[in-house]
Amino acid sequence: WIRPDASCPSEWEAPSFAFAFDIDGVLLHERSPLPGAAQTLALLDYYHIPFILLTNGGGKFETDRVAELNEKLGASMTTENFCQSHTPFQELLPEYADKTILVTGSDYEKCREIMEGYGFRSVVTPGDIFRAAPEVFPFDTIGEDYGKPLPKPLWAPPKKKDAMTAHEKVLTTEQGGEEEEKKLEDHLKIDAMFVLNDPRDWALDVQVFMDLLQSKQGYVGTYSEENNRGNWQGDGQPKLFFSNSDLIWAAKYHLPRFGQGAFQHALVGIWKEVTEGRAELKRTSFGKPHRETYEYAEEMLVRHRQEWLKEKGYGEGDIKGGLKRVYMVGDNPESDIAGANDYDGKGRYGTEWVSLLVETGVYDATRMNFREGDVRRADVVSGNVAEAVKWAL
Ligand code: G3P
Numbered sequence: 001w002i003r004p005d006a007s008c009p010s011e012w013e014a015p016s017f018a019f020a021f022d023i024d025g026v027l028l029h030e031r032s033p034l035p036g037a038a039q040t041l042a043l044l045d046y047y048h049i050p051f052i053l054l055t056n057g058g059g060k061f062e063t064d065r066v067a068e069l070n071e072k073l074g075a076s077m078t079t080e081n082f083c084q085s086h087t088p089f090q091e092l093l094p095e096y097a098d099k100t101i102l103v104t105g106s107d108y109e110k111c112r113e114i115m116e117g118y119g120f121r122s123v124v125t126p127g128d129i130f131r132a133a134p135e136v137f138p139f140d141t142i143g144e145d146y147g148k149p150l151p152k153p154l155w156a157p158p159k160k161k162d163a164m165t166a167h168e169k170v171l172t173t174e175q176g177g178e179e180e181e182k183k184l185e186d187h188l189k190i191d192a193m194f195v196l197n198d199p200r201d202w203a204l205d206v207q208v209f210m211d212l213l214q215s216k217q218g219y220v221g222t223y224s225e226e227n228n229r230g231n232w233q234g235d236g237q238p239k240l241f242f243s244n245s246d247l248i249w250a251a252k253y254h255l256p257r258f259g260q261g262a263f264q265h266a267l268v269g270i271w272k273e274v275t276e277g278r279a280e281l282k283r284t285s286f287g288k289p290h291r292e293t294y295e296y297a298e299e300m301l302v303r304h305r306q307e308w309l310k311e312k313g314y315g316e317g318d319i320k321g322g323l324k325r326v327y328m329v330g331d332n333p334e335s336d337i338a339g340a341n342d343y344d345g346k347g348r349y350g351t352e353w354v355s356l357l358v359e360t361g362v363y364d365a366t367r368m369n370f371r372e373g374d375v376r377r378a379d380v381v382s383g384n385v386a387e388a389v390k391w392a393l
């Protein structure tokens with residue numbers, strides 16, 4: 001419908017608009033490109049219309065994922081065209097780079113590698129804890145060769161039982177001094193827990209996460225009396241970060257599949273039981289629909305445009321400033337669409353965010369009846385990504 005050799009419309013010379021594309025359910029179903037996806041990106045690239053891929057997916061280095069996407073979609077993107085769910089975790093480095101953190105996701109070792117690649121210097125997985133103390137998880141495991149040695153030993157109560165319960169005197173040495181003094185600070189302390197992408201071993205992950213959420217200051221193997229006194233997740237307790245809240249996402253199967261948000265809801269439900277409903281689980285979620293993700297994406301798109309205008313020789317006056325409009329093309333009313341609608345006009349540049357809902361993913365009128373309100377909020381509903389871009393242009 002727009003052949004690249006056609007004359008470039010004047011407003012495209014220095015476009016003050018850009019596109020943000022969701023990946024799963026808009027461009028790909030898992031590894032398979034969707035109809036029109038490759039051609040659409042090629043057209044925008046040809047006319048130098050800025051675009052980024054904005055996904056709640058994750059679990060790979062940005063460079064590796066971009067290389068894979070280029071191969072699948074015949075594109076020539078760089079990491080400057082790409083923002084995945086855990087990319088913004090790097091903003092937490094100042095606070096946690098030199099502390100010990102726990103990470104989980106689809107592959108423990110890959111998650112550790114990615115977080116270390118971001119600059120976190122002490123990264124532990126639930127597999128490491130299981131390897132150090134298999135009794136942490138008393139069920140027949142899948143028997144994989146889990147994890148690496150821990151940076152510090154796990155805390156355990158004094159070996160011989162005396163009148164005191166282990167929890168009451170967890171910091172004191174054995175009566176009679178037969179045992180060397182056990183100092184809590186000589187044991188493994190986790191300061192924050194990160195969910196990098198969709199976890200695989202939920203059973204072990206839930207046990208380890210709940211142990212930590214109930215621990216004393218993040219010392220694995222302890223229990224916090226403060227919790228019992230109602231000071232749940234008080235000062236010094238480990239913080240909890242999710243890279244997205246997607247309850248469902250569009251894979252190859254004909255019905256949507258559970259995503260990381262389902263794991264989050266499992267933890268919330270168990271936490272509710274453990275605290276007898278007395279405390280809301282404190283946690284921070286990144287990814288769409290959260291504002292921080294759209295801020296991060298908008299800055300990337302503005303950088304794109306400014307670099308292109310500089311390359312074209314435009315003056316400082318034209319270069320500075322932001323974008324008038326970003327078209328967000330997504331398949332999930334509760335993440336892509338809701339996030340764009342909530343952020344519309346509220347960013348640093350007052351950029352208008354137009355939400356375009358496609359029917360090739362999570363939302364499909366024949367398959368998944370979303371709450372009508374969510375679907376109605378989309379500015380446009382179109383069959384697929386090519387039709388959405390055609391509408392926009
Ligand atoms: O894990 C992938 C899922 O959360 C959805 O990803 O690309 O549709 O934001 P995406």
Ligand code: MG
Pocket residue numbers: 022023024025026249250330331332361
């Ligand atoms: Mg999607």
